[in-house]
Amino acid sequence: MFNLSLLRQFTRLSIVPTISPTVISRNVSATASLQFKITDQLWAEPMKKKKKIDPAIVKAREERRRKKLEKQIRRLEKNARQLKPIDEMEVPLELLDNFNKRKRPQPKLSAEVIEARALLQKEWTRYKRAEYMANVAQIDRIMAAQRRALEKLYEESEDLYNEAIMPDMSLIPYEIRGTVATPPIKNYESPDGEYIDISKKWDN
Amino acid sequence: MMFKKLIRAELNFNRIFARGLGTKLSWDIVTGVCIERLPVVTPPLSEIQNKYKDLLYTLEVEKSMKSQHEIRHESDKVQAELLKNESVDVDLDAVSKITAQDFEDASNEEFNKFKFADIETDADKKGDKTSTERCLQKHLVMVTPIKLGSDLKTLLPQGLWKEGETLRQTAERVVQEQCGPELKVQFVSNAPCGFYKYKYPSEVNGKVGAKVFFYYANYKSGAPKTKSNWLTRNELKDILPDKYNKSVNEFLIEETY
Numbered sequence: 001m002f003n004l005s006l007l008r009q010f011t012r013l014s015i016v017p018t019i020s021p022t023v024i025s026r027n028v029s030a031t032a033s034l035q036f037k038i039t040d041q042l043w044a045e046p047m048k049k050k051k052k053i054d055p056a057i058v059k060a061r062e063e064r065r066r067k068k069l070e071k072q073i074r075r076l077e078k079n080a081r082q083l084k085p086i087d088e089m090e091v092p093l094e095l096l097d098n099f100n101k102r103k104r105p106q107p108k109l110s111a112e113v114i115e116a117r118a119l120l121q122k123e124w125t126r127y128k129r130a131e132y133m134a135n136v137a138q139i140d141r142i143m144a145a146q147r148r149a150l151e152k153l154y155e156e157s158e159d160l161y162n163e164a165i166m167p168d169m170s171l172i173p174y175e176i177r178g179t180v181a182t183p184p185i186k187n188y189e190s191p192d193g194e195y196i197d198i199s200k201k202w203d204n
Numbered sequence: 205m206m207f208k209k210l211i212r213a214e215l216n217f218n219r220i221f222a223r224g225l226g227t228k229l230s231w232d233i234v235t236g237v238c239i240e241r242l243p244v245v246t247p248p249l250s251e252i253q254n255k256y257k258d259l260l261y262t263l264e265v266e267k268s269m270k271s272q273h274e275i276r277h278e279s280d281k282v283q284a285e286l287l288k289n290e291s292v293d294v295d296l297d298a299v300s301k302i303t304a305q306d307f308e309d310a311s312n313e314e315f316n317k318f319k320f321a322d323i324e325t326d327a328d329k330k331g332d333k334t335s336t337e338r339c340l341q342k343h344l345v346m347v348t349p350i351k352l353g354s355d356l357k358t359l360l361p362q363g364l365w366k367e368g369e370t371l372r373q374t375a376e377r378v379v380q381e382q383c384g385p386e387l388k389v390q391f392v393s394n395a396p397c398g399f400y401k402y403k404y405p406s407e408v409n410g411k412v413g414a415k416v417f418f419y420y421a422n423y424k425s426g427a428p429k430t431k432s433n434w435l436t437r438n439e440l441k442d443i444l445p446d447k448y449n450k451s452v453n454e455f456l457i458e459e460t461y
Binding site for chain 2: 098101102103104106107117120123124127134138141142144145146148149150152153156157160164165166167168171176179180181182183184185186
């Protein structure tokens with residue numbers, strides 16, 4: 001296989017159409033080999049005559065296309081600016097009108113009350129900190145218990161361990177209903193009827 | 205590269221070594237299931253929580269604007285004053301309407317008529333420990349009588365691991381077999397959350413004892429078919445063997461209340 005690329009370059013220049021080198025090497029036939037070849041087809045046909053169109057019509061067509069595009073763009077832009085309204089963010093005009101009327105007279109707080117409030121705030125902060133520390137310690141303890149269990153499982157059987165550390169996909173999505181303030185009443189029928197959500201849907 | 209390989213080899217060796225020690229004595233693998241009913245009702249507030257809550261409420265009122273109801277109440281007062289003075293231009297239609305005070309009274313009456321469900325349920329009153337409808341403010345863990353050798357003990361439901369299943373499947377099977385298909389629970393992990401081991405008094409089938417791997421599940425609905433109790437943390441302490449209770453408490457959430 002010596003320099004095939006070079007060979008190809010020469011064949012391109014020659015009048016004789018390209019003969020792949022592999023064919024040459026395998027040119028074994030029972031009859032005498034043919035010494036004349038057919039030239040490559042060019043797949044061409046005579047050029048068509050160009051139709052002459054009135055330049056005014058061409059211009060009109062172009063114009064129409066541009067207008068159509070512009071219209072589409074304008075429509076898109078208009079829709080993009082339209083956002084879902086947040087009702088609760090919009091203050092009703094009625095409230096804005098008598099804003100001053102609704103102001104509550106501020107109570108005069110005595111020094112003791114202010115002091116007591118500040119102390120309570122500090123005490124609360126300490127309480128929350130202690131609570132947080134207890135929570136972290138608790139999570140630590142629970143995780144340590146699990147780690148220990150997994151280690152013991154590994155000692156027992158590696159296969160079981162590998163199964164145990166697989167993620168549980170059935171948990172996603174996970175839904176849990178939290179604790180409530182008062183216990184639910186069994187078979188309670190709301191006197192106000194069923195709750196039906198009639199808020200407007202805003203997805204496109 | 206070489207170093208990494210060395211370390212890995214060393215690790216593997218250690219693991220094999222550790223396992224080798226374990227297999228010298230052969231143990232039964234047992235899966236225990238800790239089914240917990242989460243609290244239904246929020247626990248009562250502590251003293252400081254109550255104090256802080258009151259403070260937040262007063263602050264909120266101080267910083268708020270007057271509500272529609274308050275405005276209405278004030279205008280009612282003005283109207284009443286005008287009526288008393290027999291002012292000429294009193295709009296009678298406006299006066300004869302229901303005042304804000306009336307509305308408030310009616311609402312209060314309706315509220316007082318409403319009876320909230322009692323936090324202390326029937327099961328609490330009867331001292332029935334087999335119901336999940338008890339101690340609504342606390343975590344409850346299910347325990348069942350389990351036959352261990354010749355004696356019956358009250359433990360978390362447990363069962364032997366069978367060849368060919370994962371521990372999680374064992375846990376699910378144990379719940380099915382011992383509590384019936386009615387009881388619906390939600391397992392929260394494929395991994396065990398706790399561990400406990402005990403020795404048999406004498407060797408059984410060449411096994412010296414059992415290693416218990418605990419799985420944690422949340423109660424969803426239904427009732428177990430067998431007689432089983434739902435116990436709070438303190439009751440667990442009384443009924444479970446000391447060491448067993450300790451391993452169980454290792455992975456349970458501590459209750460402050």
